[in-house]
Amino acid sequence: MTYAEVIGDPIAHSKSPLIHGFWLEKLGLAGDYRATRVVSDDLGAFFAQREQDTAWRGCNVTVPHKLAVLDHVPDPGDVRGAIGAVNTVFRGEDGALVATNTDAAGFLSPIADLDLSGRPIVVVGAGGAARAVLFALSRAGVGRVSLLNRTPLKGAALLAQFGLKGEALPLTARLPAAALLVNASVLGMAGQPPLDLDLGPLADDAIVYDIVYAPLVTPLLAAAQARGLETVDGLEMLVGQAALAFELFFGAAPPREHDEELRARLLA
CATH class of the missing domain: 3.40.50.10860 (Leucine Dehydrogenase, chain A, domain 1)
Structure with a gap:
């Protein structure tokens, strides 16, 4: 078989x-x-x-x-x-x-109807999944991308690789204003530390997208829902x-x- x-x-x-x-x-x-x-x-x-x-x-x-x-x-x-x-x-x-x-297309599929052209984006992480997310965003014509990672230098290199304008910041940085926040790291996954971010700077119509699916409702998504923001889960x-x-x-x-x-x- x-x-x-x-x-x-x-x-x-x-x-x-x-x-x-x-x-x-x-x-x-x-x-x-x-x-x-x-x-x-x-x-x-x-x-x-x-x-x-x-x-x-x-x-x-x-x-x-x-x-x-x-x-x-x-x-x-x-x-x-x-x-x-x-x-x-x-x-x-x-x-x-x-x-x-297939991650890049899989990432875009639930937000394919959104017009992200010129909109500011925040991405957390700089691993394999983040690479697929950044590749997809580069094809979507987004605006400035702020990449949060433990090693900002690695984040800056990825932004340059995918031709994205923006900035690389440490995980402890204040969250920039954005229309879309994507957690492309393992933070928040069962057995991993939570992704603890103040979502206050996000726009009222912002979308919070967490690619982690175990648990399905991560602390990040729970915080976004408590603020009344639209969310996309890892499934x-x-x-x-x-x-x-x-x-x-x-x-x-x-x-x-x-x-x-x-x-x-x-x-x-």
Whole structure:
């Protein structure tokens, strides 16, 4: 039986097996999707073994491997140059492994109807997920981007890489005024410190978007809701990027008409 999987460390919290399993069930496809813990030192051996497994269709990649994968998997689409991080590996038509990134499109999908052109944005984080978010924002023609990170110098380098005007600030900085705040870090995830920000400077019509989905309502989203701000939770991006990966793995479009049922199952 063909199968795909999600790899990371830790990985027990991942909801990807439930999502892909739900779609396989709805479509009546024979296949499986698993969660596999892979430590950093074993990443090369993992891909060497999976490449020889003809039943393996690919994997999603999560923390902490999104950058390191590029050292082990071919990159014909120059994901390294465009985004610098990978969240999906799949087999091309010739059977060879291919690295790609579905996070950028998955991030934009729940806010695709917003006109962000010229609007100020705040992004928290400078890891693999943040790279996909910044890439997507650079294509959306946003205004100034303030990037908050433990290491502002790293944030400044990312803004320059993606051609975004703005500033890099430490996590302790006062939040700038913005129309969209995105947490693209692991802060607020179960087992991680919370992201403690004063949301006062945000516009009254601002949107707070947290890509963390465990817990679904992070302290950041709870604070935003208490202030009456619109929020987007991490399941939106997770399902959006998974839909693109599912088609690469299993050769069929996922049945998105069942999204409400899927969300209810994810929240059960």
